[in-house]
Amino acid sequence: MDVHLRDLRYFVATAEELNFTRAAERLFVSQPALSKQIRQLEDHLRVRLFERDKRAVALTAPGAALLPAARALLRDWDEAQRAVADAAAAAAAVLTVGLSTSVGRGLLQGARERFTERRPGWTVKLRQINWDDATAGLAAGEVDVALLWLPVPGQEEMNLHVLATEPRWVAMRDDHPLAGRDKVAFAELLDEPFLALPATAGPLREYWLAVDRRDGREPRIGATVSNAEETFAAIEEGSGIVLLAEGNAAIYRRPxxxxxxxxxxSPCELALAWRTEDHRPVIRDFIDALVRAGS
Structure with missing residues (x-):
């Protein structure tokens, strides 16, 4: 049986992080799923790739030997996939934009108009991605560019342009004791059940739970939600409250x-993201169109 590239990707992430929790967050998978795949790879190769104990993870000699070869294979495959995707997109004249929430603010409509002026015959295709992948499909190569709320896992490996900076609001049922106030302090929300993004969203989950403002107190999680529709259904059911951007409070207003x-x-940041190695002129044209639409 041949080794799957997925197994090599899991191995490389774990070898580079030397921490199964961080590697799982980087890969947008659960830690048990990652551990299972690593064990299967070790069984297939009939070697131990990692030494594990309660305090540390280290590569074995076979693991150290596999790492550069695995990196090279993944790099070659990723380059091949991008070449195929770029050729297909150019042939179809389609630019795919990843989204995790509605954007509104007039950004996409304005960007489409300006982009098609410069690229007649091209189509901008929007692809909605659940919050399991906080990069909205960019890390997996499913989209050409993505509109993201920062921070996201692996953002240091992306090009980012911040399009909007907005205050954070809190959404709740209209019969909540704090509803109707002009504003609230975060301290008033500490004991409330919060709606949380999936664990694979990593730092973005922590950001929307405002973990850095809790002085070490664990947030109460009322429910885990994967998209905006699940979020507002959970609010309506009384499962919890949720932080969101000011602009999204207007977009998702409902009875x-x-x-x-x-x-x-602190205010939140909406950014356009694209891969650092993607230098196609069409990407630059869309970036320029979106920036001009937001100015």
Whole structure:
């Protein structure tokens, strides 16, 4: 049986992080699933790739020998996939934009108009991606560019342009005791059940739970949600409250749900992201169109 590239990808991430938890977050998978795949790879190769104990993870000699070869194979495969995808996109004249939430703010409509002026015959295709992948398909190569809320896993390996900086608000049922206030302090929300993004969203999950403002107190999780529709259904059911951007409070306004500014949280950032190695002129044209639409 041949080794799957997925197994090599899991191995490389674990070898580079030397921490199964961080590697799982980087790969957008659960830690048990990652551990299972590593064990299967070791069984297939009939070697131990890692030495594990309660304090540390280290490569064995066979693991150290496999690492450069695995990196080279993955690099070659990724380059081949991108070449095929770029050729297909150019032939079809389609640019795919990944999204995790509605964007509104007039950005996409304005960008489409400006982009098609420069690229007549091209189509901008929007692809909605659940929050299991906080990069909205960019890391997996499923989209050409993505509109993301920062921070996201692996953002140091992307090009980013911040399009909007907005205050954070909190959405809740309209019968909540804090509903109707002009603003609230985050301290008033500490004991509330929060709706959380999936664990694979990594730092983005922590950001929307405002973990850095809790002084080490664990957040109460009322439910885990994977997209905007699940989020607002959970609010309506009384499962919890959720932080969101000011602009998204307007986009998702609906009966039974209200949103209030949180006075003492840092603002959030909406960014356009694209791969650092993607130098196609069409990408630059879309970036320019989106920046001009937001100016």
């Amino acid at each position: 039974g749900v209200t949103a209030v500014p949180v006075a003492d949280l």
